[in-house]
Amino acid sequence: MSEKKLAIIATKGTLDWAYPPFILASTAAALGYQVQVFFTFYGLQLLKKKPDLQVTSLGNPGMPMPMPMPVLLQALPGMQGMMTSMMKKKMKSKGVASVEELREMCLEAEVKMVACQMTVDLFDMSRDDFIDGIDYGGAATFFEFAGDSDICLYV
Amino acid sequence: MADFDQELDASGLNCPLPILRAKKALASLSSGQVLHIIATDPGAVKDFEAFAKQTGNELMEHKEEGGKFYFLMRKS
Numbered sequence: 001m002s003e004k005k006l007a008i009i010a011t012k013g014t015l016d017w018a019y020p021p022f023i024l025a026s027t028a029a030a031l032g033y034q035v036q037v038f039f040t041f042y043g044l045q046l047l048k049k050k051p052d053l054q055v056t057s058l059g060n061p062g063m064p065m066p067m068p069m070p071v072l073l074q075a076l077p078g079m080q081g082m083m084t085s086m087m088k089k090k091m092k093s094k095g096v097a098s099v100e101e102l103r104e105m106c107l108e109a110e111v112k113m114v115a116c117q118m119t120v121d122l123f124d125m126s127r128d129d130f131i132d133g134i135d136y137g138g139a140a141t142f143f144e145f146a147g148d149s150d151i152c153l154y155v
Numbered sequence: 156m157a158d159f160d161q162e163l164d165a166s167g168l169n170c171p172l173p174i175l176r177a178k179k180a181l182a183s184l185s186s187g188q189v190l191h192i193i194a195t196d197p198g199a200v201k202d203f204e205a206f207a208k209q210t211g212n213e214l215m216e217h218k219e220e221g222g223k224f225y226f227l228m229r230k231s
Contacts, residue, residue, distance in 0.1 A: 027171040030178035095169040
């Protein structure tokens with residue numbers, strides 16, 4: 001059985017959207033896939049040494065709320081921090097792994113992570129901001145792997 | 156349930172942790188040895204079937220008892 005390949009582009013830098021790329025990458029690796037994740041734009045936040053990921057209900061009417069709340073109230077200072085800590089608490093109580101834990105498992109399983117060099121430069125980020133063990137590259141680097149992939153996802 | 160060589164208690168853990176922990180535990184076993192897995196995530200039933208099918212490890216047995224799910228998996 002030749003190794004299947006999964007390629008993912010991770011573009012989002014919020015707590016909720018950090019999960020799909022890391023869950024899929026770690027699980028695919030456990031199933032024997034060779035996996036590469038390309039992090040670009042806000043997805044770069046997921047590679048920070050100490051990611052400070054937040055969640056917001058703004059612009060997201062699908063988020064389940066403990067009580068109905070007008071959008072203008074949701075925009076008040078402190079609301080995002082409150083929602084983030086509520087979400088983290090809920091995840092912990094339901095036995096959902098933390099983002100850092102899943103990322104660690106991806107690294108252990110030799111998931112290859114590539115940071116988009118162009119967006120690193122665009123946002124004036126430094127390689128020192130990111131975890132060790134990742135690569136830096138551009139669109140051509142992504143296609144080198146994705147061109148041969150069996151599954152290719154944009155998250 | 157039949158005999159097993161190692162036990163993994165994944166109670167309280169949610170997707171995909173039971174699978175990832177099982178993968179890790181299986182890596183420490185040798186071919187033919189059996190892992191006993193305990194989980195509470197209802198999604199684990201279907202996931203372990205799919206895991207077995209895709210990795211070649213054999214899901215010998217699974218049952219539900221008192222809200223917990225028990226699996227026996229033989230390493231390929």
